[in-house]
Amino acid sequence: MVDETELRHLRRCVELAAEALEAGDEPFGSVLVSGDGTVLAEDRNRTAGGDRTRHPEFELARWAAAHLTPAERAAATVFTSGEHCPMCAAAHGWVGLGRIVYASSSEQLTAWLDELGVPPSPVRPLPIREIVPGLEVEGPVPDLAEQVRELHRRRYRPS
Numbered sequence: 001m002v003d004e005t006e007l008r009h010l011r012r013c014v015e016l017a018a019e020a021l022e023a024g025d026e027p028f029g030s031v032l033v034s035g036d037g038t039v040l041a042e043d044r045n046r047t048a049g050g051d052r053t054r055h056p057e058f059e060l061a062r063w064a065a066a067h068l069t070p071a072e073r074a075a076a077t078v079f080t081s082g083e084h085c086p087m088c089a090a091a092h093g094w095v096g097l098g099r100i101v102y103a104s105s106s107e108q109l110t111a112w113l114d115e116l117g118v119p120p121s122p123v124r125p126l127p128i129r130e131i132v133p134g135l136e137v138e139g140p141v142p143d144l145a146e147q148v149r150e151l152h153r154r155r156y157r158p159s
C-alpha cells in the first residue's frame with residue numbers, strides 16, 4: 001500500500017515531470033528516499049539535449065552507486081512518475097537499490113502514447129519485474145497516473 005508520506009514523494013515526482021515538460025523535455029521525474037525517509041536526491045528527464053539515456057531513474061541509480069553503501073541502497077526507495085524502462089530497471093537492479101513506487105505504469109504509458117499517435121519506442125516497454133525479478137514494486141496510483149497522462153498529452157498535443 002502507498003501511504004500519505006509516499007503519496008507526497010510521488011506528487012513531487014509529478015511536479016518534476018511537469019518541470020521537465022516546461023523545459024521542453026519528456027515529462028518524467030523521480031525521487032530517491034533513504035530507509036529512514038530522508039529525500040537524498042531527485043531528478044527529471046534531460047533527454048532533450050539529444051542523449052536519450054538521461055532518464056531520472058538512471059541518474060539516481062548512478063548517484064546511489066557513488067554515494068551510498070550497499071546496505072543503504074537496499075534500504076532506499078525510488079519514487080517515480082512513470083515505471084522504470086528496462087535500462088533504468090537494470091541499473092536499479094545492478095546497484096542493488098530497494099523498492100520502487102511508481103505513479104503510472106509502462107503499460108499505461110504505451111497505451112497513452114499510442115492513442116496520441118507517437119511511434120513506438122526503440123526499446124520494448126517491459127515491466128520492471130521482467131527485468132529485476134523479486135524486487136518490491138508498487139503502482140500505479142490512479143489519481144496521479146491521470147495527472148501524468150495529462151502531462152504526456154500536453155507534450156504531444158500542446159494547446
Ligand SMILES: [Zn+2]
Pocket residue numbers: 055057058084085086087088089
Ligand atoms: Zn529509463
